[in-house]
Amino acid sequence: MDIKHYMNQVGQQARTASRAMAKADTATKNKALLLIAAAIRRDAPLLRAANELDLAEARKNGLADAMVDRLTLSDKAIATMVEGLEQIVALADPIGEMSNLKFRPSGIQVGQMRVPLGVIGIIYEARPNVTVDAAGLCIKSGNATILRGGSEAIHCNQALAKLVKEGLGGAGLPENGVQVIATTDRAAVGELITMPQYVDVIVPRGGKGLIERLMRDGTVPMIKHLDGICHVYIDDKADIDKALPIAFNAKCHRYGTCNTMETLLVARGIAAQVLPLLAKLYADKQVELRADAEAQVILAGYPYLTSASEEDWGTEYLAPILAVKIVTDIDEAIAHINTYSSQHTDAIVTEDYSRSLRFLREVDSASVMVNASTRFADGFEYGLGAEIGISNDKLHARGPVGLEGLTSLKYVVFGHGEVRE
Amino acid sequence: MDIKHYMNQVGQQARTASRAMAKADTATKNKALLLIAAAIRRDAPLLRAANELDLAEARKNGLADAMVDRLTLSDKAIATMVEGLEQIVALADPIGEMSNLKFRPSGIQVGQMRVPLGVIGIIYEARPNVTVDAAGLCIKSGNATILRGGSEAIHCNQALAKLVKEGLGGAGLPENGVQVIATTDRAAVGELITMPQYVDVIVPRGGKGLIERLMRDGTVPMIKHLDGICHVYIDDKADIDKALPIAFNAKCHRYGTCNTMETLLVARGIAAQVLPLLAKLYADKQVELRADAEAQVILAGYPYLTSASEEDWGTEYLAPILAVKIVTDIDEAIAHINTYSSQHTDAIVTEDYSRSLRFLREVDSASVMVNASTRFADGFEYGLGAEIGISNDKLHARGPVGLEGLTSLKYVVFGHGEVRE
Numbered sequence: 001m002d003i004k005h006y007m008n009q010v011g012q013q014a015r016t017a018s019r020a021m022a023k024a025d026t027a028t029k030n031k032a033l034l035l036i037a038a039a040i041r042r043d044a045p046l047l048r049a050a051n052e053l054d055l056a057e058a059r060k061n062g063l064a065d066a067m068v069d070r071l072t073l074s075d076k077a078i079a080t081m082v083e084g085l086e087q088i089v090a091l092a093d094p095i096g097e098m099s100n101l102k103f104r105p106s107g108i109q110v111g112q113m114r115v116p117l118g119v120i121g122i123i124y125e126a127r128p129n130v131t132v133d134a135a136g137l138c139i140k141s142g143n144a145t146i147l148r149g150g151s152e153a154i155h156c157n158q159a160l161a162k163l164v165k166e167g168l169g170g171a172g173l174p175e176n177g178v179q180v181i182a183t184t185d186r187a188a189v190g191e192l193i194t195m196p197q198y199v200d201v202i203v204p205r206g207g208k209g210l211i212e213r214l215m216r217d218g219t220v221p222m223i224k225h226l227d228g229i230c231h232v233y234i235d236d237k238a239d240i241d242k243a244l245p246i247a248f249n250a251k252c253h254r255y256g257t258c259n260t261m262e263t264l265l266v267a268r269g270i271a272a273q274v275l276p277l278l279a280k281l282y283a284d285k286q287v288e289l290r291a292d293a294e295a296q297v298i299l300a301g302y303p304y305l306t307s308a309s310e311e312d313w314g315t316e317y318l319a320p321i322l323a324v325k326i327v328t329d330i331d332e333a334i335a336h337i338n339t340y341s342s343q344h345t346d347a348i349v350t351e352d353y354s355r356s357l358r359f360l361r362e363v364d365s366a367s368v369m370v371n372a373s374t375r376f377a378d379g380f381e382y383g384l385g386a387e388i389g390i391s392n393d394k395l396h397a398r399g400p401v402g403l404e405g406l407t408s409l410k411y412v413v414f415g416h417g418e419v420r421e
Numbered sequence: 422m423d424i425k426h427y428m429n430q431v432g433q434q435a436r437t438a439s440r441a442m443a444k445a446d447t448a449t450k451n452k453a454l455l456l457i458a459a460a461i462r463r464d465a466p467l468l469r470a471a472n473e474l475d476l477a478e479a480r481k482n483g484l485a486d487a488m489v490d491r492l493t494l495s496d497k498a499i500a501t502m503v504e505g506l507e508q509i510v511a512l513a514d515p516i517g518e519m520s521n522l523k524f525r526p527s528g529i530q531v532g533q534m535r536v537p538l539g540v541i542g543i544i545y546e547a548r549p550n551v552t553v554d555a556a557g558l559c560i561k562s563g564n565a566t567i568l569r570g571g572s573e574a575i576h577c578n579q580a581l582a583k584l585v586k587e588g589l590g591g592a593g594l595p596e597n598g599v600q601v602i603a604t605t606d607r608a609a610v611g612e613l614i615t616m617p618q619y620v621d622v623i624v625p626r627g628g629k630g631l632i633e634r635l636m637r638d639g640t641v642p643m644i645k646h647l648d649g650i651c652h653v654y655i656d657d658k659a660d661i662d663k664a665l666p667i668a669f670n671a672k673c674h675r676y677g678t679c680n681t682m683e684t685l686l687v688a689r690g691i692a693a694q695v696l697p698l699l700a701k702l703y704a705d706k707q708v709e710l711r712a713d714a715e716a717q718v719i720l721a722g723y724p725y726l727t728s729a730s731e732e733d734w735g736t737e738y739l740a741p742i743l744a745v746k747i748v749t750d751i752d753e754a755i756a757h758i759n760t761y762s763s764q765h766t767d768a769i770v771t772e773d774y775s776r777s778l779r780f781l782r783e784v785d786s787a788s789v790m791v792n793a794s795t796r797f798a799d800g801f802e803y804g805l806g807a808e809i810g811i812s813n814d815k816l817h818a819r820g821p822v823g824l825e826g827l828t829s830l831k832y833v834v835f836g837h838g839e840v841r842e
């Protein structure tokens with residue numbers, strides 16, 4: 001197989017299909033989504049059989065349990081995929097929406113129209129559910145899509161691709177509106193990220209290593225995030241009844257997510273009061289506390305106490321480990337966050353009005369919170385309905401990226417024969 | 422001079438200054454802008470003297486008249502710069518604006534806050550007025566800026582930089598909020614576009630060659646446009662009294678601008694009626710018409726008639742030359758535009774309701790117009806107040822880029838102690 005030739009063809013087909021996807025009306029797109037959902041429900045046994053081929057191969061190759069787990073398409077996972085599509089049907093169609101149409105002194109009326117980005121390439125790990133979620137979001141937002149899932153899921157992804165194409169065709173949309181790359185050859189990824197003539201944006205979903213490689217080699221713009229080094233700052237004007245559950249939830253609700261707190265900052269004036277209470281909560285979960293010298297004094301006797309080094313302030317543990325630092329005040333907290341944060345999500349706990357507003361304004365992160373757990377930084381919790389990913393970039397989309405992040409605004413002008421003087 | 426070291430220092434200083442610029446309030450930013458305006462008015466004789474050094478050098482080096490013209494800082498140009506700053510003072514401050522704050526079922530209230538991008542690098546030709554315009558827009562939008570103007574303007578730009586720093590300092594803002602690169606060494610540009618750790622976005626303003634080079638070598642995202650291959654399509658349901666002035670204005674109002682029409686498409690059903698009338702208007706301006714075979718028959722006898730080749734459909738003439746093509750209908754017009762347009766600005770002239778809506782929706786360009794001249798695609802005409810440039814990209818900003826294009830939206834969460842269940 002000539003990968004360059006194949007990917008060039010895939011790209012051309014996507015570009016052509018994107019025209020029809022962009023002008024499809026809401027009813028047509030929803031019909032396609034419901035047909036795909038029905039086909040998945042109908043062919044669940046076939047999907048599980050295809051998945052079994054992938055799983056057998058994975059076990060033979062000694063894939064880690066966690067990866068086998070994510071690769072597995074259980075009955076529950078299939079039901080969740082179908083529900084996800086139905087939820088996307090229920091979302092408002094962002095495409096074609098016009099806003100801010102204002103008359104100008106020249107007589108023209110100018111506003112903006114929301115339009116699809118065009119062709120979106122999505123590169124993800126061996127998680128078959130992402131194939132359907134991503135296809136659904138891209139269909140609803142009027143984009144053509146090229147999907148490249150982890151090679152361990154190739155059989156299952158190809159079976160899903162067939163059903164997606166069936167749904168698109170059944171609704172009168174081009175089957176190439178969604179293409180799942182049919183080869184496990186890694187060279188296909190290299191082509192996908194260097195075809196700006198065919199692909200408008202790449203959404204990479206995966207580990208930091210993958211994304212760094214794509215950033216280094218790619219020429220197509222990306223919507224991406226690398227790290228989630230999130231902070232909670234407990235101010236000396238914090239309500240302790242809020243601080244304790246927030247600091248506990250932000251660390252212990254789930255360890256492996258990008259919006260989990262990795263560093264706790266505590267104001268000196270409240271540290272002796274709040275840290276021992278927090279330690280009791282963390283001790284139950286055997287959370288290792290990597291504390292600076294001052295916090296170590298307060299936490300003396302905590303069973304999982306270690307010493308923080310400079311490196312800890314910039315580390316995403318994704319584990320029951322928490323860096324702890326005492327700071328003088330909100331100034332030092334903001335300075336620390338703006339230095340070490342990955343600009344993902346940071347929170348303050350305070351009852352002080354002015355400090356809450358300063359934190360919201362001055363912390364330069366995609367999500368900034370007052371008196372809430374960082375775990376809320378999520379498309380569903382924010383009311384976006386579903387998310388294709390979370391962006392740490394400043395250009396285009398920042399934070400959880402839903403349907404709107406897959407669109408752009410163009411200017412529209414309603415004239416009456418006006419010319420420029 | 423060690424360029425790498427120097428640029429690294431400039432970048433670090435910009436990143437540090439960006440924090441103070443981002444949190445500056447509206448009154449402080451406006452004070453800085455007015456102090457700069459006053460300093461420019463006060464030191465006009467010094468600025469003209471610095472400009473004279475540049476002009477003497479330019480004449481010695483045999484610079485083309487058009488370039489000398491743009492390099493010249495006349496009394497009128499100085500007055501226009503001052504007025505431009507005063508207009509930026511009058512614009513609403515976009516920073517800190519919060520929108521769409523909605524309560525979620527969890528109890529948190531989620532919305533978005535408009536924030537600066539951070540550090541903006543601007544690379545432009547030897548036009549001293551751009552130094553002040555760009556600095557003004559970046560100050561008002563709370564960004565730190567690194568300016569790199571054409572080397573022919575180095576004396577004048579350094580004199581202006583001094584006044585900008587005086588204004589920033591006078592308002593209590595960091596003088597490094599705006600830095601004008603103090604060397605004409607081209608290596609400085611190479612550094613500027615490869616410092617993503619210090620620079621959040623590059624806005625290149627200049628010819629296609631410059632921008633292509635920056636795109637090839639740069640690792641910092643850019644807000645840019647390469648071409649302006651703009652179309653007017655005269656539909657067979659067009660009102661001829663609108664079609665004639667629009668097609669004439671779009672071509673002849675100014676030849677060298679990116680929103681000038683380069684290709685005219687005419688529906689077959691109206692071509693024999695409209696083209697001879699248009700030819701009379703174009704003949705006065707000696708506009709060369711590069712027509713396809715069918716249009717040539719209608720235009721037979723036109724004094725500046727030549728034959729269009731495939732290459733003409735993709736050429737930006739920036740001159741009194743117009744490609745002319747007969748099309749069957751709106752379908753062929755849209756297909757032609759979506760193939761050959763640079764996605765800058767395209768217009769339809771029609772009285773047909775459904776076709777006007779189809780054109781607006783289906784033409785994939787930054788500005789799409791009905792019954793108006795393409796020359797309106799401009800920040801001032803659109804009511805943005807001023808523009809830093811025009812973007813042909815789909816990500817982030819599309820079309821004329823004003824203050825808002827120099828900002829981003831972050832999520833803000835107002836909580837009351839909520840944690841994730």
